Amino acid sequence: MGVRSTFLPLLMLCLLTFRQTPEQNAAQIKAWTERHAHYMSQPRIEETESFLEITANAPRPLDDVLAALAHQHGWHINYEEPQYGKSDIVDSTAPSWLEQHPNGPRAYGIAGGAFHVKISIDGYFPDDPMQILPPLVKAYNRSGNPGRFQLHVVSKNSFDVIPTASGDGPQTPLLDATMSFDASDDVGAYPTLRKFCEELSRKTGHTVVFGGTGSPSENRLLQAHIQQHSVNQPAREILRQMYKQVGSTDCWRLLYNPDSNQFWLRMHLW
Numbered sequence: 001m002g003v004r005s006t007f008l009p010l011l012m013l014c015l016l017t018f019r020q021t022p023e024q025n026a027a028q029i030k031a032w033t034e035r036h037a038h039y040m041s042q043p044r045i046e047e048t049e050s051f052l053e054i055t056a057n058a059p060r061p062l063d064d065v066l067a068a069l070a071h072q073h074g075w076h077i078n079y080e081e082p083q084y085g086k087s088d089i090v091d092s093t094a095p096s097w098l099e100q101h102p103n104g105p106r107a108y109g110i111a112g113g114a115f116h117v118k119i120s121i122d123g124y125f126p127d128d129p130m131q132i133l134p135p136l137v138k139a140y141n142r143s144g145n146p147g148r149f150q151l152h153v154v155s156k157n158s159f160d161v162i163p164t165a166s167g168d169g170p171q172t173p174l175l176d177a178t179m180s181f182d183a184s185d186d187v188g189a190y191p192t193l194r195k196f197c198e199e200l201s202r203k204t205g206h207t208v209v210f211g212g213t214g215s216p217s218e219n220r221l222l223q224a225h226i227q228q229h230s231v232n233q234p235a236r237e238i239l240r241q242m243y244k245q246v247g248s249t250d251c252w253r254l255l256y257n258p259d260s261n262q263f264w265l266r267m268h269l270w
Contacts, residue, residue: 019103029095038114043068049123052132054116059092061115062140062149063253066161067268069136070251073127076158078240080175080254081147081263083206084110085168088146089258108258112145133159160236174263175236175254179203185225189246192226196242197265200235207262208254220247221267243267 020028043056043065058064063079070077092109117139121131130153137151148165162173181199183192190212197208212218224246230238243250246267253266 022102025098025102028091028093029098032092032095035090035113040064045069045072047121047126050120052119052121052126054119054136056115057113059110059112060255061112061143061145062137062147062161063255065115065136065140069132073129074157075129075133076154076249076251077133078160078251078253080160080162080173080252081256082163082166082171082173083261083263084146084256084258085166087111087167110146110256110258115140115143115145117143129157129159137161154240173236174200174204174206174208175234175239177203177235178232179235179238180231180233181228181238182230183226183228183242185227187225189221189224189226189242192228193221193242193265193267196235196239203235207260209262209264211264211266239265 038057039059040055040057043054043058043061045065045068046053054065056065060081066077066079069075088111089108090111091106093106097104097107117136119132119135119139122128125131133151137149141148146167147163149161150164152160152162154160162175163171164173165171177200179199181196183195190210194210197210201208212221226242226245228238228242228245230241239252243252250267253268255264255266256262257264
């Protein structure tokens with residue numbers, strides 16, 4: 001495990017046990033309230049013949065925008081986050097908890113916020129993802145929001161959004177790791193994907209947990225079986241092959257949780 005992976009849990013431990021003054025807690029409550037007052041439940045996407053204008057405000061604005069576009073156009077977009085650094089994280093302890101537990105455990109979240117982009121489009125081909133996704137990711141990388149990403153084209157309507165850096169600097173994406181993995185179809189897809197995450201954790205030194213779907217595709221996941229034999233392949237490609245055996249419309253979201261210093265892999269139907 002690298003120095004960064006070791007440092008962050010120690011940093012969080014210090015933050016959790018540090019006694020806050022009433023003034024510090026009042027400032028935190030004020031910041032939390034102002035931040036949440038500006039959050040949007042979903043991005044606003046306005047389209048004309050010449051432009052696509054997108055406005056979002058959320059802890060993970062790029063994730064929200066990608067989800068909205070994927071749902072609107074039927075695109076297949078996989079999304080992976082970096083291990084966010086200290087500058088990418090914000091104290092997200094709810095005021096109701098803080099007022100009752102002024103020196104209790106704190107919760108931390110991703111410090112995203114406002115994001116706006118206006119993209120030129122050809123009105124004859126409004127559903128062409130290559131008009132929209134490359135400038136979208138480029139604009140996000142310039143926005144000052146947490147993380148830096150690149151777009152990888154898998155096929156005409158299928159894409160991977162891959163992390164390249166956090167506030168601490170460049171990173172190698174977890175799913176770039178080369179690994180081998182075997183699974184037989186005598187067990188369900190759920191335990192197979194949990195096993196995959198355990199193997200990926202051992203390979204990378206970062207804890208990765210499979211978190212299911214939390215969506216209607218959960219039943220399909222519980223009923224599916226995966227047969228896999230991969231030798232020295234990128235984890236991303238192994239995951240892609242396994243997801244196809246569950247459902248062709250499912251995407252993955254690999255999200256970083258700063259509270260636990262873990263990654264959560266979720267299956268998502270956009």
